[in-house]
Amino acid sequence: MRDHLGRPLVAVTGIGAVTSLGFGVAESWSRLLAGQSGIRRITRFPTDHLKTTIAGCVDLPEDRAGEPLTSPVRVERMAAVAIEEALAEAAIGSKGSFPGPLFLGMPPVEVEWPPRFDLTRQAGAPTYAAMTGAARNRKDIYETFLFGGVGERLSARFGTRGAPISLTTACATGASAIQLGVEAIQRGECEACIALGADGSVHAEALIRFSLLSALSTRNDTPEKASRPFEKARDGFVMAEGAAALVLEDYDAARARGATIIGLVSGCGERADNFHRTRSNPDGRAILGAMKNALADAGLEPGEVSYVNAHGTGTPENDKMENFGMRAIFGENAPPISSNKSMIGHTLSAAGALEAVFSLLAIRDQRLPPTINYDEPDPSITLDVVPNVARDASVRHVLSNSFGFGGQNVCLVLSGEPA
């Protein structure tokens, strides 16, 4: 089957997820539908002197008190869990052999404090020159913190084909990874691929960096109430960790092998902003462009969208702009929109992929996850945000928004299997 532009349809045949609500799609999704929050006090490192001491942490069995895993190791573990789950559902390839490439959305990584302290002790001096001298043949440090390290290890473990592509478009990363996979199938480069978003950046330096940009909620006393997208008292996003993997396949090939089709990625749209490093142009041009491009790519009119899975970070700025974009695209008849981030926080590089997964589940179950913590409406936000309680709905096409720092905006359209 071909789409309205003559391209192969792209099916999703396997999904996997890790969030602060649980390991696995079933647990994360059921708790999302129940309106539960995964945000809690950070316990794996000291939080003294931090403005924000809460996050959507995914603590791993290997985390030891005072010695948590570093970010790239965390990303790799969560990514592997999500891929395992997606592959088991898709039932494609064989153990250690997947018949297509890997598109890995992940955060930038760098040598962290534990290895720097280690090298300083070994060198007997705290300078970079001394650490560099002591670093000779520390393959453990090199392979852990290379940008290509996580992708290489996942590629080797799951036996994906060709060069794995690791990418970042800030908060749109997961959606960009899916878009790259969709394009690869559409151009006939492969019949199947794994698209993935993963993030494990909750450590002190990252929290401080975002705090210095005044981006984070400081509602530390009530963690589960801190993420308040679209609500009047929202005061920033809550950092979180997680991963989602999707097995994407040429629809005909998937049907031919008898795979279960979870849904389709029927459109992708992107538009970069050139206004500011952390804010959208007030004219909304880039956000609108990404949303319009996604709908056009899917061959849909705005009225055919049943539900929008919001970027909905809970920063005053984002939610105002998203409301503006929604009204500009959909006018008076905007479909319901809800933010998963109200429950699992902002999973950064994983968000676009996790939200694509939850969009597909909304279609599968004909049920919209809520926006929790919606206590007092913001008069300037007029949308139906599915406040606090999940509800049944007829869901055929979902628009999933991802808007990144640095002006990188990506929207996806997820759809049910063609009748």
Next chain:
Amino acid sequence: MNRKQVVITGIGLVSALGEGPDAHWDALSAGASPVVDETSFAPWSVHPLPALSLDKQIPKKGDQRQMEPWQRLGTYAAGLAIDDAGARDLVADMHLIVAAGGGERDFALDEQVNAELAHANDPAQAGARLNELLSTGLRPTLFLAQLSNLLAGNISIVHGVTGSSRTFMGEEAAAADAVRIAHARLAEGRGEIALVGGALTAQRWDVLLLYRAGGGVWDGPHKPLSDRLASGGGMIFGGMSGFLVLETEEHAQARGARVLARLDAVATDASHRAAPGDSAAAARALLSRVAPEGVDAVISGATGTAAAWAEEEAFLREVKAPFRRPANLIGHGVEGAFTAHVALAALALSRGGFYAPMDPADAGEAPSPDRILVTGFGQWRGEALAVLSRPSSSRKAENA
């Protein structure tokens, strides 16, 4: 699918040899000496960047202040490429793919933290103090200068490139895949014009520290790339940036753009290098896709690391074409290398000539090549090939 021919209409090139096409052509066609700083980071050497007239490409001081040297370099070279292509009025719908590392850390703060906390015994106390030192010591906007995707973000802000924006990570391979994807998207009709490139600032300790941990950095004053092999090989990093404006041929013709070269094919792989010969075999398989009938000359992405060198030597013996290794003169540029080397290939094709030997072991002469192969053998992973041809060349391009 009816694939479109893709051409290169602009290059933005900065290296230790200078900036722009003329500086590189003049130096490299006549035969240049390496430009090296052997003292600032001794015992390690680096190929330093030339002084850049930043105001010419990043006119607002406020924009310059929001960046550190890495983002400034890439944003600067991206502007050179846009100017070289005469494409300033096409940026709104120009697509962008950047191959990125990370931005500079605050080295003085890191050393201060190390001095105070590396030997701490109480993890809880040390963690609390780390939070305090970073909260008070980090400059608020430094994060934006460190974020990998903010090189692309700055290119959008400074030059107005807003078609789309993607940032690939993963050392040498990221740049090759950036060129591959940009080429494939244009060839299949997703847009008409794209900007692709990468940058490395080598005069920074965090880069040296990470890569030295892999064992592949040359310890000592500069020695020719090929001479380092006897002592185990090693990379000397070079500050560089290469940006390319890619365009469909019909779009370039319709606007009367000067075409530097055709970008015929780009292919990449990532063998796991489990055994000697794996990497060469991967490259060999790529060659049969991108240039089954051979090439006239090669620009090699040799980094200086011994294992990758041996693989590439085995591969080049079969290509049987004259080859040049820029890393001897300008150093290894990691994310900036592949696009800089593609820019050098496009430059040679546009000038109708080739370069003098760059390393003492560079062999063969190619007075007027029609077809140039650019190789990439990553220091750890990644095999990549790009084939460019002279725009006037009548040879039919293969599709990879």
